[in-house]
Amino acid sequence: MKKIIYTKVGGLEAIDIIEQEKENIGEREVRVRVHRAGINFADLMMRQGLYGASPDFPFTPGYEVSGEVIEIGKLVSKVNLNDRVIAIPGFGGYSEEIIITENRVIIIPEKMSYDQAASIPVTYGTAFHMLVHLGCIKEGDAILIHHAAGGVGTAAAQICKAYGASLIIGTASSKKKDFVESLGMHFVDKEKDDFVKICKDLTGGFGVNQAIDPVAGKHLMRSYKALRNGGKLHCFGASSAVPKSKRSWFAALKMWIDTPRFNPIKMMKSNKSVFGVHMGTLDDERIFNSHLQELNKMMLSGSINPIIDSIWRFEDVREAQRHMHDRKNCGKIILDFAPK
Template identity: 60%
Template sequence: MVRKIVYPKAGGVETIQIIEVQDPVPKSTEVCVRVHRAGINFAELMMRQGIYGSSPDFPFTPGYECSGEIESIGSAVTDFDIGDRVIAMTGFGGYAEKVCLDYRRVVVIPQSVTFDQAAAIPVTYGTAFHMLVHLGRFANGETLLVHHAAGGVGTAVAQICQSLGASEVIGTASREKREFVESLGMKFVDSATGDFVKKCKDLTDGKGVHHAIDPVGGRHLMKSYKSLRKGGKLYYFGASAAVRGNKRSRLAEIRMWLGMPRFDPLRMMSTNKAVFGVHMGLLEDSSIFEGHLSSINKMLLEGDVDPIIDSVWRFERVSEAQMHIHKRKNKGKVLLDFSPE
């Protein structure tokens, strides 16, 4: 028997259950991974609240990503050996002691990469790489604004754009994270009280930044757009403004929707600005993501990036781990430990 985490219905962390099920058996084109670490993503908190558009019906096991070892292999799979250390892009189901998935969603990791690092890479670095490199063609000497700068994606964005030669990175976060954000080479703006539009202009001779990364939504998104210079690029990829703590807040959701900007294409044309919508879970062509992962792997081995792990929690403490994120305490990635005791 194996244990896995289940969201039985929409609700707060108190609804989360851990259940025992039969050992999963891989189908012919699948491998079974004995999970060591699973990443926790902000989206999985939103799924639990029932406000994430592209998640399965309840009950389900969340978990976009995990790392572990191949335990068994389907009859048609030839690319893996039992015991291979891997990253698994599960999509859903990664919060489990064992998970079976299509072998094409699994990548072998070098011996020098730890299970912690491996589980912290796919969503955060994959998303950051997609925006900055694939869409944005981030160039040496360019400037960038990033929100939730101390979080999983935020720290990955900072590392990647600095390795590409960013001249200025402005990061917003909760007040308590100032020192941490500055230690990563960013200029800090307090997300509750600071004026990030002004800071972006002040640090760029009044022009604004080349790139702005916004996972907040609502009115905040237009402010990020205004932080751009002519020719700048805005990436919209989250809705954290719709979340207010552990329980679903319909008021926050409504506020976010009402505050969502309508971009004027004529103005965009006359300023040469671009707005990208980004949802990595809904990419049509999965080979794009696979390409990102192999580039990130190279950056990791060359020391250009190194995932920052905030904390690792035994999976039985998943509710506390998610509350840690709800309380905005994390600096870097939060992981669940599923390794055999």
């Protein structure tokens, strides 16, 4: 059984593929033969040692996979042998097989492909948590999405549409204009345009109802300024700390120093809220599972449909991660672990 590991803190050279002995499964665990594993921006941050909630090196990254159940523990009751499933290990998903507790496994509807299934949990789960669960998105709302062409960004845009948002403003690099517009967003060039001004201008001076910001640093205050009275800001990442594939202490420190400290007393005047969101440390599994059930329904009804940028054989994992570092992806990047 092969799996990918991060050998040490580092750039792409810190990625290796090793052979691992099979381990026995526990009574409430299942063994999943992985077909697809999602690549997330957090995987890049972990490799650079810039992700608080990650194991000690060496370790195998990989939040989410899709695959088939090939062994079940004696007390497992929720899934059966040969079931097609999504599994959310948190870590360890970049692997031909994983062992996981049955509570973190969800059966995939018949119509859903392994590609689609591996694209849903992190991106759609996070976007749904912010916009619907915390943000209570309503018909007619105006929403600002950063990294609009990426995994979470494209999922967020579809969720906004499904919930009747009337204006979706998406920031990305200039080459992605057509792609962002094709998703029904008003495109904002992140290098050239002033997104705060555009948010105000397009909403009659009021600002947006919600903004989702995975950039942090000074950018976060600008997203806050783009909100209307009563608006909600979700801080859910720190991409400004990871400018390249090699770690930059300078960028990480700058992000940390520049990220605003919000004062709730001052915030009272504008009724704005700021949420810190990290799905990986959300410890009530019921919340995330109910998001996934709802997303499965939306997927089957056709109101959402994961946009897959590219699928790479797991042996090409370095190139796949480089593709994300180079900001080339439009949609989700997937690793293919299926038997050849």
